[in-house]
Amino acid sequence: EAQVTQNPRYLITVTGKKLTVTCSQNMNHEYMSWYRQDPGLGLRQIYYSMNVEATDKGDVPEGYKVSRKEKRNFPLILESPSPNQTSLYFCASSLTPQAATNEKLFFGSGTQLSVL
Amino acid sequence: AQKITQTQPGMFVQEKEAVTLDCTYDTSDPSYGLFWYKQPSSGEMIFLIYQGSYDQQNATEGRYSLNFQKARKSANLVISASQLGDSAMYFCAMREVNTGFQKLVFGTGTRLLVSP
Numbered sequence A: 001e002a003q004v005t006q007n008p009r010y011l012i013t014v015t016g017k018k019l020t021v022t023c024s025q026n027m028n029h030e031y032m033s034w035y036r037q038d039p040g041l042g043l044r045q046i047y048y049s050m051n052v053e054a055t056d057k058g059d060v061p062e063g064y065k066v067s068r069k070e071k072r073n074f075p076l077i078l079e080s081p082s083p084n085q086t087s088l089y090f091c092a093s094s095l096t097p098q099a100a101t102n103e104k105l106f107f108g109s110g111t112q113l114s115v116l
Numbered sequence B: 001a002q003k004i005t006q007t008q009p010g011m012f013v014q015e016k017e018a019v020t021l022d023c024t025y026d027t028s029d030p031s032y033g034l035f036w037y038k039q040p041s042s043g044e045m046i047f048l049i050y051q052g053s054y055d056q057q058n059a060t061e062g063r064y065s066l067n068f069q070k071a072r073k074s075a076n077l078v079i080s081a082s083q084l085g086d087s088a089m090y091f092c093a094m095r096e097v098n099t100g101f102q103k104l105v106f107g108t109g110t111r112l113l114v115s116p
Helices: none
Strands: A004-007 A010-013 A019-025 A031-038 A042-051 A054-057 A076-078 A087-094 A111-115 B010-014 B019-021 B032-039 B046-052 B064-069 B074-079 B088-096 B110-115
Touching: A004 A087, A010 A019, A019 A031, A019 A087, A019 A111, A042 B088, B010 B019, B019 B110, B032 B064, B032 B074, B046 B064, B046 B074, B074 B088
Parallel strands: A010 A111, B010 B110
Antiparallel strands: A004 A019, A019 A076, A031 A042, A031 A087, A042 A054, A087 A111, B019 B074, B032 B046, B032 B088, B064 B074, B088 B110
16 A cells, blocks of 8 residues: 555653654655644645755754655654654655646654653 | 635534635745645545646535635635535645745645534
């Protein structure tokens, strides 16, 4: 089944404790992206990757890192999480990085992160 | 300036009735795409419908249709014959071709509650 898989689904941590949210897609997609969703703000892009070893900042990159060593994986790293990073996180992918207008994003099922 | 505006934080509709969720957008790019996603309480993002800026006809997908008024820059989602399972958060999103990449910009969402 074609899908984007995120883990974990729920995560509770404490301030300053490094964590990684994993994302994997099995569709051979070139483009991958991370979004965070907050009430009243919708979804905002954190980082994106156009292909292996090609990543760039989105709209809200502060406090996050990403890597793209393999095409299928795009982990999100929080080196020193803070309470303002408590949010619902989504990984998404699509076939190509070029903006054909009708190419939709495939989303993972989300990771609810709470930083205490 | 906000690119996607959803002015209805919440909407109520009775089962079997039709409901319209509003979305207005702002772009100077002549080529763009508009999307609607549904987010049920389980959290995943489900693609519903797409409308391209050059499409001559309004998009339809089953009970979903998009009321696209280009001059007014609006792309309202119409759900006909509402069902209890339609209760969810709905997001409008836009992709502009001149961004060059697959970035979707999202609105803040509308929570729809369908009552029996």
